[in-house]
Every structure is written in structure tokens, then in C-alpha cells.
Amino acid sequence: MKSGKKMGLGYELYQEILSRLGCHQTEFVGSVPGVLAAFSRYQIDVIGPLSSKLNLSNSVFVDLWSARRKMAIRKNKVTSGINDFKHYLKDPKVIFGALIAGNFYFTDKERSLLEAQNRLRSFANTEDLIRALLEGRIDAIIAGDIIFAHYLNEQREFRQLHFAEDNEGQKMTWGFFLSKRRLNALEMKSMVNVLTQMKKEGVVDRLLRKYTTLQIGRDPNGGTGKGSEVLTTGK
Incomplete structure (x- = not known):
């Protein structure tokens, strides 16, 4: 709406x-x-x-x-020079958030690891999930292009996060x-x-x-690429 x-x-x-x-x-x-x-x-x-x-x-x-999965991470949890999904999923200091019905963004192995280390928090809706990320109550989320493009276009605070794509996993x-x-x-x-x-x-x-398509005229990590080249759906 x-x-x-x-x-x-x-x-x-x-x-x-x-x-x-x-x-x-x-x-x-x-x-x-x-x-x-x-x-x-x-x-x-x-x-x-x-x-x-x-x-x-x-x-x-x-x-x-x-489409491939995307990750949004608070910049204080980003390891310089590392943009790899597996690194942050294995990092014991990174707390992830997910929708109660949205754990399909994680593989069974990833979910088991996060739950075993008490690093996965559940939320009832997307708004609460994003708010928790922006407020620092969680450190990272995994979602898709549509969710990320919406919040990148609508919320300035969301643009302060770091973004990575799962280039190794299945679409x-x-x-x-x-x-x-x-x-x-x-x-x-x-x-x-x-x-x-x-x-x-x-x-x-x-x-x-x-x-x-991003309307902010740059890629979400501060580069100069066009939005349509940053968030792509893949075939």
C-alpha cells in the first residue's frame, strides 16, 4: 500500500x-x-x-x-574484504533474524548450526524483522531481491547496511x-x-x-552501478 x-x-x-x-x-x-x-x-x-x-x-x-539469496549485514559485523555468505553464517558473533514462516531462506544445515549456537531469532512479520536489524537487535538477515529493493528505495537507514549475494548456492x-x-x-x-x-x-x-530495480541511483554497497544491475532476479 x-x-x-x-x-x-x-x-x-x-x-x-x-x-x-x-x-x-x-x-x-x-x-x-x-x-x-x-x-x-x-x-x-x-x-x-x-x-x-x-x-x-x-x-x-x-x-x-x-533468484539467488541476498544477505544484509550490519556494517559493524562485516569483516573487511570478505563478502562470502558462508563466512558470516559461520561467524559465532553474527546473530541472524528470520520470519517465523520464512526459514526457507536457510538450508537445513545452516538453520541447524544457527539454532545450535542460539544465533537465530524469529519474527512474525517483515516490518518487525527489518526494525530489529536496523536497531541492532540482530546483525543480519537473508532474503530476496524484492524485499531488499523495497527497503533500499523506501528507508534511508537500510542503505547503511552491507549486502552480499549467495554466488555459490543454488537459486x-x-x-x-x-x-x-x-x-x-x-x-x-x-x-x-x-x-x-x-x-x-x-x-x-x-x-x-x-x-x-533500485531508485537510489547506486548499488547498495556504495558503488556507482545501476540498481537494475545490482539486484537481479536471474533465470
């Missing part, structure tokens, strides 16, 4: 889906854990965009894009989960076809560029 107008990648993707299907929506508003719980109770037809790592039961996943896949219990065969086929066409026709890429 900005200036009283709904916006955002998810919102625009849903509007495109509704336009192509010629139907209306009943919007389910709630926290990420609440929305996921409602989907598992078969109260929601379609949910996303979310990571495929959630692997929700009784659903079909439609892949829309892939994360993002898309929509469709409920097998709520959609009949014809509805499922129509939804899959619409999402597939949106990807094929470049609609998804166009919206990704819109919501991952």
Missing part, C-alpha cells in the same frame, strides 16, 4: 491472473503463518508468490522465477501453490495455463524488473 493505493509484486500478479481468468477474488488478509495455516486447512485456493521449499501438501506448484525458485482440494480439474488446468503464459509472455519478468 502506498499513498492509499494497493501495489506490490504479489498484488499485480494476482490482478493479472484475475484479468485473464475473468473472475473475482476473495482476499485473505493475515500474517504469513496465518495464511499458510489457512491454505493447509483448505480455506484458500491459491497462495503466492512463495518459495518452492515450503513444499505445501495437497498442492500443485507453478514455477515463475528463480531459490518462486511461484504459486494451487490447492488440489479446492480447485477442480478444469480450474486447476486454467490456473496453470494462465501462470505459464504469464511467464512465457514476459509479464512476470516485467513485474520483477519493476519491483527489483
